[in-house]
Amino acid sequence: MTTALQPQRTIAELKELRTLTGDENGAQRVAFTPVWVKTRAWLAQKLAGLPVETHTDEAGNFWATLRGESDRELLIGGHMDSVPNGGWLDGCLNVMAGVEILRRLNTQYGGRPPVTVRLVDWADEEGARFGKSLFGSSACAGSLNMAEARGLKDRDGIALPDALRAVGVDFERVKESGKELKKAAAYLELHIEQGPVLLDLGLPLGAVLGTFGVERHAITFHGQAAHSGSTPMNRRKDALLAAAKMSLEIYRIAERSGNGVCTIGSCTTKPGIVTSVVEDCRITLDQRHLDPATLARMYAEAKEASERFAREGGVSVSWERLWHIAPRPFHPELIALCEAAIKETAGVSHRLPSGPLHDAAEVAGAGVPTIMMFVQSLHGISHNKIEDTREEHLVQCVQAFDRLADAAIAWIAKMN
Amino acid sequence: MTTALQPQRTIAELKELRTLTGDENGAQRVAFTPVWVKTRAWLAQKLAGLPVETHTDEAGNFWATLRGESDRELLIGGHMDSVPNGGWLDGCLNVMAGVEILRRLNTQYGGRPPVTVRLVDWADEEGARFGKSLFGSSACAGSLNMAEARGLKDRDGIALPDALRAVGVDFERVKESGKELKKAAAYLELHIEQGPVLLDLGLPLGAVLGTFGVERHAITFHGQAAHSGSTPMNRRKDALLAAAKMSLEIYRIAERSGNGVCTIGSCTTKPGIVTSVVEDCRITLDQRHLDPATLARMYAEAKEASERFAREGGVSVSWERLWHIAPRPFHPELIALCEAAIKETAGVSHRLPSGPLHDAAEVAGAGVPTIMMFVQSLHGISHNKIEDTREEHLVQCVQAFDRLADAAIAWIAKMN
Numbered sequence: 001m002t003t004a005l006q007p008q009r010t011i012a013e014l015k016e017l018r019t020l021t022g023d024e025n026g027a028q029r030v031a032f033t034p035v036w037v038k039t040r041a042w043l044a045q046k047l048a049g050l051p052v053e054t055h056t057d058e059a060g061n062f063w064a065t066l067r068g069e070s071d072r073e074l075l076i077g078g079h080m081d082s083v084p085n086g087g088w089l090d091g092c093l094n095v096m097a098g099v100e101i102l103r104r105l106n107t108q109y110g111g112r113p114p115v116t117v118r119l120v121d122w123a124d125e126e127g128a129r130f131g132k133s134l135f136g137s138s139a140c141a142g143s144l145n146m147a148e149a150r151g152l153k154d155r156d157g158i159a160l161p162d163a164l165r166a167v168g169v170d171f172e173r174v175k176e177s178g179k180e181l182k183k184a185a186a187y188l189e190l191h192i193e194q195g196p197v198l199l200d201l202g203l204p205l206g207a208v209l210g211t212f213g214v215e216r217h218a219i220t221f222h223g224q225a226a227h228s229g230s231t232p233m234n235r236r237k238d239a240l241l242a243a244a245k246m247s248l249e250i251y252r253i254a255e256r257s258g259n260g261v262c263t264i265g266s267c268t269t270k271p272g273i274v275t276s277v278v279e280d281c282r283i284t285l286d287q288r289h290l291d292p293a294t295l296a297r298m299y300a301e302a303k304e305a306s307e308r309f310a311r312e313g314g315v316s317v318s319w320e321r322l323w324h325i326a327p328r329p330f331h332p333e334l335i336a337l338c339e340a341a342i343k344e345t346a347g348v349s350h351r352l353p354s355g356p357l358h359d360a361a362e363v364a365g366a367g368v369p370t371i372m373m374f375v376q377s378l379h380g381i382s383h384n385k386i387e388d389t390r391e392e393h394l395v396q397c398v399q400a401f402d403r404l405a406d407a408a409i410a411w412i413a414k415m416n
Numbered sequence: 417m418t419t420a421l422q423p424q425r426t427i428a429e430l431k432e433l434r435t436l437t438g439d440e441n442g443a444q445r446v447a448f449t450p451v452w453v454k455t456r457a458w459l460a461q462k463l464a465g466l467p468v469e470t471h472t473d474e475a476g477n478f479w480a481t482l483r484g485e486s487d488r489e490l491l492i493g494g495h496m497d498s499v500p501n502g503g504w505l506d507g508c509l510n511v512m513a514g515v516e517i518l519r520r521l522n523t524q525y526g527g528r529p530p531v532t533v534r535l536v537d538w539a540d541e542e543g544a545r546f547g548k549s550l551f552g553s554s555a556c557a558g559s560l561n562m563a564e565a566r567g568l569k570d571r572d573g574i575a576l577p578d579a580l581r582a583v584g585v586d587f588e589r590v591k592e593s594g595k596e597l598k599k600a601a602a603y604l605e606l607h608i609e610q611g612p613v614l615l616d617l618g619l620p621l622g623a624v625l626g627t628f629g630v631e632r633h634a635i636t637f638h639g640q641a642a643h644s645g646s647t648p649m650n651r652r653k654d655a656l657l658a659a660a661k662m663s664l665e666i667y668r669i670a671e672r673s674g675n676g677v678c679t680i681g682s683c684t685t686k687p688g689i690v691t692s693v694v695e696d697c698r699i700t701l702d703q704r705h706l707d708p709a710t711l712a713r714m715y716a717e718a719k720e721a722s723e724r725f726a727r728e729g730g731v732s733v734s735w736e737r738l739w740h741i742a743p744r745p746f747h748p749e750l751i752a753l754c755e756a757a758i759k760e761t762a763g764v765s766h767r768l769p770s771g772p773l774h775d776a777a778e779v780a781g782a783g784v785p786t787i788m789m790f791v792q793s794l795h796g797i798s799h800n801k802i803e804d805t806r807e808e809h810l811v812q813c814v815q816a817f818d819r820l821a822d823a824a825i826a827w828i829a830k831m832n
Contacts, residue, residue, distance in 0.1 A: 195646030212645055216690055227798070228679035228702045229628055229771025230611030233670045235796065240663050240680055247660030254649045263644035264656055266688040267697070274632055274681045274700040274738065281683070284690040286644045322690065355645025380651065382643070 004107040007398035010093075010100045011391060013046065017096075018088040026385030027088060031081035031124035031135070032060075032163050039080045043121060046099055051111045052119075057177035059139035060123035060169040066102055068109075068116040072185040072412050075118050075368070076101060076405065077137075077359055079125035086126075087192075087387025089394075093375075094190045095121050097398045101405050114413045115185070117405070122359045129154045129163070137359035139174040140181060141366035181363070185412040186334060187370045189360040190401045192389055196380030197352050204393040205400055206350040207338040208372035211361040212260075212288035213327035215299045219246065219306055223315035225271055225279035239281035240269055242309040242317065246283060249305045253287075257298050260289035261355060290327050290353040328361040334371035337411060341403035342373065346396050371408075373401055420523040423814035426509075426516045427807060429462065433512075434504040442801030443504060447497035447540035447551070448476075448579050455496045459537060462515055467527045468535075473593035475555035476539035476585040482518055484525075484532040488601040488828050491534050491784070492517060492821065493553075493775055495541035502542075503608075503803025505810075509791075510606045511537050513814045517821050530829045531601070533821070538775045545570045545579070553775035555590040556597060557782035597779070601828040602750060603786040605776040606817045608805055612796030613768050620809040621816055622766040623754040624788035627777040628676075628704035629743035631715045635662065635722055639731035641687055641695035655697035656685055658725040658733065662699060665721045669703075673714050676705035677771055706743050706769040744777040750787035753827060757819035758789065761812050787824075789817055 021029045021039050029039050040062060044054060052064040078094025098119040105113045123136030130152040138144040150171065152160040161171035193199075198206050223237035250262035263286045270280040285302060289295040303319060310317040335351070342349035354372060364370035375397035378388045389397075437445045437455050445455050456478060460470060468480040494510025514535040521529045539552030546568040554560040566587065568576040577587035609615075614622050639653035666678035679702045686696040701718060705711040719735060726733040751767070758765035770788060780786035791813035794804045805813075 193646065194643055195648070196651050197648065200651075214645075226796070227610055227772055228681060229630075229677065229704050229773070230609065230798075231677065231771070231796065232611070232613065232675075233667055233677060235612050235616075238663075240683060241667070244660035244663030247654075247657050248664075251649055251657070259648075261645065261647065261649060263691075263693055265644060265690045265692050265694060266685045267656060267683045267694075268688075269682045269684075272682040272684075274702050275679075276681050277679055278681060278683075286690050288645050355647070356643055357645070380642070380647065382646075 005100060005104045005399065005402050007100065007395040010096045010398050011394050013096050014088060014092060017042065017092060022088065025085040027082040027086035028084060029080055029082040029086070030084055030128050031126065032129065032167050036081055037167065040121070043080060043095065050102055050106050052102065057140065057180050058170070059136045059174040059177035060164065060167060061136040061140060061177060061180070062121040063180060064102065064119040066106060066113060066117045068113040070115040070413060071183055072415065073116045073118050073183045074405065074408050074412055075120060075184050075187040077120045077122060077187060077189050077363065079122045079359060081124055081126050083126050083128045083383050085385060087382050087384060089192045089387060089389055090194070090382050091125055093192060095119065097190050097401050100398060101402050104402060113409060115409050125359055130160050134357060134359055134362050137362035140177040141362040142175060142178050143362060143365055144175065181366055181368060184368045185415060186408045187360060187363040187368045188401070188404060188408060189358060189372045190397060191358060191372055191374060192382060192387070193374040193377045194356050194382040195377065198350065198374060198376035199378065199380055201350055203348060203350050204346050204376050204396045205342040206352045206374040207335050207342060208330060208374055209335065209351055209353045210290050210327055210329035211354045211357055212290055213292060213295045214323065214325045215287045215295060216321070216323040217285050218282055218320045218322055219285055220280060220282045220318050221310060221315050222280055223278065223313065226277040228275045228277065231277060236277050237314045238277050239315050240278035242313045242315050243267060243281040243283050245309040246306055250285065250302065253298050253301045257289055257294050259353065260287065260294060260298055262287045262298065262302070284322065288355055290329065292327050295327065325357070325361070328364040330364060330371045331369035333411065334369055334408065337407040338371045338373050338404050341400045341407055344403055345400035373397065373404060421516060421520045421815065421818050423516065423811040426512045426814050427810050429512050430504060430508060433458065433508060438504065441501040443498035443502035444500060445496055445498040446500055446544050447542065448545065448583050452497055453583065459496060459511065466518055466522050468518065473556065473596050474586070475552045475590040475593035476580065476583060477552040477556060477593060477596070478537040479596060480518065480535040482522060482529060482533045484529040486531040486829060487599055488831065489532045489534050489599045490821065490824050490828055491536060491600050491603040493536045493538060493603060493605050493779065495538045495775060497540055497542050499542050499544045499799045501801060503798050503800060505608045505803060505805055506610070506798050507541055509608060511535065513606050513817050516814060517818050520818060529825060531825050541775055546576045550773060550775055550778050553778035556593040557778040558591060558594050559778060559781055560591065597782055597784055600784045601831060602824045603776060603779040603784045604817070604820060604824060605774060605788045606813060607774060607788055607790060608798060608803070609790040609793045610772050610798040611793065614766065614790060614792035615794065615796055617766055619764060619766050620762050620792050620812045621758040622768045622790040623751050623758060624746060624790055625751060625767055625769045626706050626743055626745035627770045627773055628706055629708055629711045630739065630741045631703045631711060632739040633701050634698055634736045634738055635701055635733060636696060636698045637726060637731050637733050638696055639694065639729065642693040644691045644693065647693060652693050653730045654693050655731050656694035658729045658731050659683060659697040659699050661725040662722055666701065666718065669714050669717045673705055673710050675769065676703065676710060676714055678703045678714065678718070700738065704771055706745065708743050711743065741773070741777070744780040746780060746787045747785035749827065750785055750824065753823040754787045754789050754820050757816045757823055760819055761816035789813065789820060
């Protein structure tokens with residue numbers, strides 16, 4: 001059934017793309033830049049031999065549509081953009097695997113599969129330039145905060161609407177792209193894991209349960225500056241000490257949560273000089289879990305702990321929410337189909353949540369039945385030129401993802 | 417014997433100085449600035465009625481000498497310079513109490529006390545502009561690192577030698593001021609405590625045992641940046657976690673040391689973003705104790721702890737010494753004389769070390785028998801416009817310091 005599939009061609013094309021759009025520091029396909037525009041042209045050329053309709057929607061997302069017997073649609077998504085100095089697989093593996101699946105379907109069904117199949121290259125998944133990830137998919141899903149996005153600027157002071165205009169996108173109309181999802185019956189996304197779970201288990205592939213919800217806060221402890229020489233230890237109101245206790249506490253909170261994660265990613269101190277007790281200490285806390293109630297409890301536990309540490313140290317504490325997204329559980333039937341496709345390909349599968357966000361979270365949030373498949377990452381590392389996956393695993397992921405596409409087509413065709 | 421002493425005059429003069437050289441944010445007598453030059457002129461005018469010889473030495477220190485029967489010298493020191501937005505007592509209390517003592521000695525001895533008495537206003541004790549404190553006293557004591565000082569620049573890029581030239585000081589000759597200490601038999605310095613010890617004890621005055629030695633280091637933990645969503649807690653190499661453990665540990669190290677202090681004054685994180693585990697965390701550690709062996713043990717304990725925390729967290733650690741000064745114990749006989757003078761004035765005394773450094777540390781380091789007297793600080797705070805001391809305590813400190821001067825004169829006169 002999948003005899004026409006050529007996973008080695010996908011790998012060869014990814015290597016071709018790496019040469020075309022990378023340098024000695026890694027991939028340079030930052031969204032809305034000339035390299036990204038060149039990448040899109042390269043992608044269009046790869047699709048040129050197929051009977052697909054292509055267009056770019058109002059949000060800058062690129063679509064290739066292979067019309068089927070039914071107008072119910074199977075969507076396969078990814079993103080060609082990368083962070084600066086990025087890896088060779090993050091995002092583009094998904095798209096190029098999708099191209100290969102379109103080729104196979106076209107061959108098998110003589111250009112007309114049972115349902116319509118569409119490949120989408122989402123615009124600016126990474127948010128590397130404007131600090132707002134999932135731009136194109138959130139615009140399409142309708143969740144994009146327009147007021148906030150309108151005010152975003154890159155480090156050169158260029159506003160997002162101006163950068164979009166330069167690539168032919170009218171910012172004020174981006175949500176009109178929402179019509180693209182009107183007939184979507186299922187959404188599939190393949191991705192490198194970007195973490196070490198499959199690596200540690202020695203497994204090539206996993207079925208993703210959903211994307212973690214995220215609670216992201218800045219926590220500021222406020223104590224009193226005091227001379228480092230003349231202030232006895234028991235007289236200090238040391239903001240850093242309270243923050244330091246949080247750094248230990250989040251490991252206990254994460255442990256109690258099961259498989260949630262907590263990260264303090266930054267710490268800043270004021271006055272921040274060697275001869276003074278720290279008066280103000282600001283830390284950022286990022287908490288993630290797949291279960292909404294557990295995530296809420298993790299947040300509550302962190303808040304309670306911060307207040308306890310503040311009391312102990314005679315300092316005060318304030319919290320500021322930076323960002324929040326609800327967990328996005330994927331579709332149970334698609335999870336089962338994904339697992340079956342993986343087992344058929346690799347013998348064994350593993351279910352795992354996704355810590356990082358993906359465009360799939362936005363599509364799921366818009367009500368489209370969604371599933372992701374993960375392939376093992378070497379080193380558990382991405383967003384880095386050393387990002388890599390074993391070649392045999394790349395072959396397996398294209399095969400399994402193709403099997404999943406077939407199963408999803410059958411699943412959609414059965415609907416009514 | 418001290419009937420001519422008028423401590424209220426000292427207080428009135430300090431208030432006059434505050435009006436002349438302060439603003440709504442506090443004292444503005446930063447060394448080598450026009451306000452500081454004006455302060456010096458005001459001081460010279462206060463001394464004009466006395467039969468003293470005045471001059472400024474090669475390091476910019478101002479001296480007023482009342483010749484005595486013996487050419488062995490009692491030195492009384494302080495500093496008129498302040499930090500920006502400083503308090504009304506730090507440094508100038510010492511000098512103005514010294515002026516009052518000169519007046520009393522002049523009256524009592526008809527211009528010729530038993531030994532020569534000299535008042536010195538050290539140049540740039542605070543180091544507020546160039547980040548190098550104890551400039552004038554370290555030049556005079558011979559400990560100034562010329563190569564290091566030559567390279568110092570203020571925030572406008574003006575080099576210390578150029579700033580000195582503008583007030584008539586030739587940087588390359590500053591150590592010639594060392595001759596001023598040739599005949600010094602004792603050095604006395606009065607100072608506000610700048611800490612809460614006397615306040616907590618409810619005592620006006622204390623005899624200072626010496627200035628703390630200081631070990632000052634930057635400690636950098638090096639872990640691995642990793643995605644905050646995809647990296648399980650047990651796979652993290654979190655540099656902040658190891659640094660956080662240090663923040664708690666230094667309180668245990670200080671407690672074991674008796675009355676030493678440890679301070680982590682700053683913490684910086686890289687990459688320092690909300691979505692990444694901290695790869696590099698740099699903290700500064702300032703450790704102080706009066707006993708050299710204890711200080712060495714505190715340093716060793718901190719180093720050992722940092723290595724233990726690094727091992728526990730799978731990170732590495734490196735240390736960089738920022739600064740070091742040995743403890744400067746004061747002269748045992750002068751400590752006893754100081755204590756007696758305080759008891760005679762206030763009934764009860766207390767012995768305490770000085771956490772902050774003072775010019776006295778440099779003079780003691782040059783081998784001159786040295787003692788400091790502390791007067792209680794309200795709020796335990798200095799380097800701030802709210803710095804203050806009760807008026808009755810100011811009166812008592814001038815009285816006790818005057819008694820100490822008398823006792824020191826007798827002590828010097830007895831020598832041979």
